[in-house]
Amino acid sequence: MFLDFFLLLKEEGLPVSIGEYLNLLEALNKRVTRFSVEEFYFLSKTILIKHEQFLDRYDLLFGNYFHGVELSEADKKEIPKDWLQKEIDRLFSEEEKAMIEKMGGLDKLMERLQQLLEEQKEKHQGGNKWIGTGGTSPFGNGGFNPEGINIGGDGGGRSAVKVWEKRQFQNYSSDVELNTRNIKLALKRLRILTREGIEDELDLHTTIEKTSRNGGYLEIEMHPAKKNRVKVLLFFDVGGSMDPYVELCEQLFSAAKSELKHLEFFYFHNCVYESIWKDNNMRYNDRIPTFDILHKFNQNYRVIFVGDATMSPYELTALGGSVEHYNDETGIAWLQRFVTKFPNTVWLNPSNEYYWDGTPTVKVIKEVFKDRMFPMTLDGLANAMKTLKGKKIIH
Amino acid sequence: MNEEFKGTENYIATEELQIAVNAAIALEKPLLIKGEPGTGKTLLAFEVAKALNKPIFTWHIKSTTQAQQGLYEYDAVARLRDSQFGDEKVNDISHYIMKGKMWQAFENEEQAVLLIDEIDKADIEFPNDLLLELDKMEFYCYELQKTIKAKTRPIVIITSNNEKELPDAFLRRCFFHYIRFPERPTMIDIVNVHFPHLEEELMEEALKVFYGIRDIHGIKKKPSTSELIDWIRLLKLGKNTKEDLQKIDYLTTQPPYFGSLLKNEQDYEHINKIKRAGQNTFRRF
Numbered sequence: 001m002f003l004d005f006f007l008l009l010k011e012e013g014l015p016v017s018i019g020e021y022l023n024l025l026e027a028l029n030k031r032v033t034r035f036s037v038e039e040f041y042f043l044s045k046t047i048l049i050k051h052e053q054f055l056d057r058y059d060l061l062f063g064n065y066f067h068g069v070e071l072s073e074a075d076k077k078e079i080p081k082d083w084l085q086k087e088i089d090r091l092f093s094e095e096e097k098a099m100i101e102k103m104g105g106l107d108k109l110m111e112r113l114q115q116l117l118e119e120q121k122e123k124h125q126g127g128n129k130w131i132g133t134g135g136t137s138p139f140g141n142g143g144f145n146p147e148g149i150n151i152g153g154d155g156g157g158r159s160a161v162k163v164w165e166k167r168q169f170q171n172y173s174s175d176v177e178l179n180t181r182n183i184k185l186a187l188k189r190l191r192i193l194t195r196e197g198i199e200d201e202l203d204l205h206t207t208i209e210k211t212s213r214n215g216g217y218l219e220i221e222m223h224p225a226k227k228n229r230v231k232v233l234l235f236f237d238v239g240g241s242m243d244p245y246v247e248l249c250e251q252l253f254s255a256a257k258s259e260l261k262h263l264e265f266f267y268f269h270n271c272v273y274e275s276i277w278k279d280n281n282m283r284y285n286d287r288i289p290t291f292d293i294l295h296k297f298n299q300n301y302r303v304i305f306v307g308d309a310t311m312s313p314y315e316l317t318a319l320g321g322s323v324e325h326y327n328d329e330t331g332i333a334w335l336q337r338f339v340t341k342f343p344n345t346v347w348l349n350p351s352n353e354y355y356w357d358g359t360p361t362v363k364v365i366k367e368v369f370k371d372r373m374f375p376m377t378l379d380g381l382a383n384a385m386k387t388l389k390g391k392k393i394i395h
Numbered sequence: 396m397n398e399e400f401k402g403t404e405n406y407i408a409t410e411e412l413q414i415a416v417n418a419a420i421a422l423e424k425p426l427l428i429k430g431e432p433g434t435g436k437t438l439l440a441f442e443v444a445k446a447l448n449k450p451i452f453t454w455h456i457k458s459t460t461q462a463q464q465g466l467y468e469y470d471a472v473a474r475l476r477d478s479q480f481g482d483e484k485v486n487d488i489s490h491y492i493m494k495g496k497m498w499q500a501f502e503n504e505e506q507a508v509l510l511i512d513e514i515d516k517a518d519i520e521f522p523n524d525l526l527l528e529l530d531k532m533e534f535y536c537y538e539l540q541k542t543i544k545a546k547t548r549p550i551v552i553i554t555s556n557n558e559k560e561l562p563d564a565f566l567r568r569c570f571f572h573y574i575r576f577p578e579r580p581t582m583i584d585i586v587n588v589h590f591p592h593l594e595e596e597l598m599e600e601a602l603k604v605f606y607g608i609r610d611i612h613g614i615k616k617k618p619s620t621s622e623l624i625d626w627i628r629l630l631k632l633g634k635n636t637k638e639d640l641q642k643i644d645y646l647t648t649q650p651p652y653f654g655s656l657l658k659n660e661q662d663y664e665h666i667n668k669i670k671r672a673g674q675n676t677f678r679r680f
Contacts, residue, residue, distance in 0.1 A: 017567055023422055032418045039414060046415035050566035052429060052573045181560035184519055202472060218479045220472070258559070259519075 002044075005065050009048065012061055016048050023047050037066060182378055183255035189385035190260070190302065193226040201225040232256070233297060233342075234265040235272065237307030238280060245350035248376060249306060252348075266293065270311040271331035272338070273322055290334060294341050302388045303338060303345040309365045309373070310351065316361055335368050345369065346384045350376040406435065406442040407577075407584045415572035416443060425511075425529050425551035427566070430574030432556060433619025439574075440510035440552040449550070451508040454496035456517045462524030465495040465511075469538050488538050497528060501545035509549040515558040522565035530568055577620060579606070589624050590631065600640040601627055604650055608657070613665060618656040626655045645670045 006021045024047045033039035041062055049058050199222040206221040213219075234256060236249060256263055266276045267283065275287040314321035316331040339345050347365060349356070353375040356362045366373040374384040400416045402408035408416070416439075419426035428436045444451035454465050474491045477484055484490045494502070500509040514522060528534045532545035553569065555561065577585060579602065586598060605626070609617050618626075629652040630640075642648050645666050650656065657663060 015563065019567060023424070023570075027418050027422055030421045032421045033414055039410075042411045042414040043418055045411075046418055046426075046570045046572050050427070050563075050569065050571045055573065181519065181562070184559070188519070218475065220475075 008065055014054050020048050183251055184259050186378055186381040187255055187259040189382055190230055190388055191228045192230040194229050195224045195226055197224045199224050231262040231301045232260050233301050233303045235305045236267050238267045239269050241308050241310050248350050271315050272334045273327045299342055303342040305347045308351040309349055309362045310359050311361050313360050316364055344388050346388055347373040348376050349373055400443055400446050403442045403446045405588055419570045420550055423548045425553055425569045427553045427569040427571045429555050431576055431619055433621040434574040436554040437512055440508055444508040449506055449508050452496045452500040453510040455512045456514050458516055460517045462521055465497040466534050467495050467498050468493045492538055498543055500549040501543055506547040507549045509551045511553045514553050515555040519559055522561050596637045600637040604640055614662050616659045622656055629655055
């Protein structure tokens with residue numbers, strides 16, 4: 001009997017599988033809960049939903065599907081009718097009360113409210129039917145209908161607030177930290193194992209060799225364990241045309257921070273010039289000369305630029321072409337310095353690869369980077385990491 | 396169902412949580428617990444063990460933990476060393492197999508509770524390495540050439556702090572419960588369990604301050620249940636009264652033992668800034 005509900009969840013994009021559905025049936029069969037809607041809600045939630053980001057959507061669908069299924073008596077928290085009556089006596093004039101009666105009384109009004117809420121999908125302003133702000137519909141904020149019901153704020157509470165209707169998980173559905181898993185897996189490809197540091201692993205080969213030279217007496221040799229010690233410099237383009245990609249960049253950044261132990265990051269705007277910065281709040285006060293970066297880090301560092309490479313051509317090719325200050329050297333010259341100094345450099349471009357050829361500056365930068373520009377898709381990221389690792393360019 | 400978890404005298408479990416735990420026990424599935432820090436995720440496993448009177452095995456995960464360590468470890472170096480001295484032990488490899496927490500829980504005669512704590516701390520592939528073990532509750536020991544199978548399937552409780560995403564295949568095998576931050580009535584129950592004789596007025600004021608801080612927009616590390624409990628303990632020790640708490644204005648008078656509630660120095664500045672700006676973000680001023 002719950003198959004339709006299950007299919008509804010599936011249809012609405014919740015990641016539920018047949019195994020979980022069978023689990024739910026098994027749990028019901030085993031009488032894990034008693035037969036009340038609320039307990040069924042708790043049970044189905046714990047079995048079917050595996051991530052807090054989906055909880056809110058689940059609450060909505062549950063409410064929608066099981067609408068009208070009565071709560072057991074004990075669950076009801078009805079507001080006594082006479083309380084409401086008192087409020088009405090206090091708030092409305094005689095004239096207005098007569099109008100309420102005209103529309104079929106309070107119950108009718110509430111029913112209509114529910115109905116409208118379901119019909120209405122979008123935010124609404126003005127007009128005389130939908131719920132919104134202004135207007136003359138009986139529902140909404142700041143309207144004129146004496147029967148008006150205040151949506152949100154204080155009003156509304158008619159009866160039995162069901163648990164799923166509280167939608168307590170609304171906030172969890174838009175976390176930033178989510179979905180970085182794929183990015184982390186892609187970053188894992190950038191793994192360069194070296195032996196450095198404390199000798200904590202048995203060097204089997206040398207041990208055997210030394211032991212045999214020693215006439216069979218054991219001589220243990222240790223060496224440091226192989227660890228990923230790849231060092232990375234990350235340069236982010238911020239502001240302007242990068243704004244649509246902020247979320248994507250945040251994900252990349254949070255994934256990189258947790259996956260790469262030796263990571264340094266810097267910000268620039270559109271193109272790198274003689275100085276960059278580390279803290280976006282201090283971008284005008286606390287700048288680092290780009291030459292310092294070029295001198296400080298050796299060529300073993302892998303360098304990743306993240307930017308859409310979309311700007312006015314002057315910003316790349318002309319003296320004084322920067323949109324923010326007068327630059328003594330062209331943007332290209334600066335980029336060239338990085339490419340020359342660091343043999344393993346890539347440019348990640350979050351914009352759609354389809355438009356690259358139509359944007360002159362993308363073409364120029366791609367040339368400077370010897371074709372090592374990759375889209376910020378999972379494939380692109382994986383290829384970029386492979387390219388960073390070796391000498392070959394993989395597309 | 397023969398046994399049911401209903402919380403203990405020291406642990407208030409919401410109905411939601413009870414159902415999740417009981418469903419996981421009945422269907423013999425691992426239960427994945429997430430939630431804000433300090434909402435009692437780890438404690439849950441201990442309380443389940445206590446309530447159902449079962450032994451508990453805890454496996455605390457670190458960034459270097461590998462799945463194999465939960466099963467067993469083979470100490471080849473010790474064996475090699477022993478062989479030098481002609482020790483009889485050498486001939487039996489089982490002397491050098493060190494059982495991990497999962498093996499111990501599997502081996503236990505009666506059903507045990509197995510806590511895998513903070514699974515998100517480990518490497519991103521870690522949960523995938525435990526799929527079969529958690530599904531079938533068995534694994535193969537190569538050195539001994541035998542399959543270790545759970546005598547009774549343990550109740551597995553896994554906690555996560557959301558530092559890493561868990562793989563789908565792993566999630567599909569678990570039941571999931573998100574411990575929400577307790578609402579006021581539940582919180583009063585929780586405080587009552589810890590401080591049965593707390594004056595009602597002090598509790599009222601303390602909760603006001605506590606929820607007031609939690610409601611401030613933009614706080615980095617919101618104080619949690621365990622911080623509230625610590626704070627009330629300090630208030631009791633310091634013999635603070637409700638009048639002390641009513642004086643708080645966050646400008647000249649900070650809450651006593653403020654440090655036990657707020658753990659991030661930026662949050663202090665944040666509160667101060669809001670206060671000076673005169674925004675009435677607090678519930679009570």
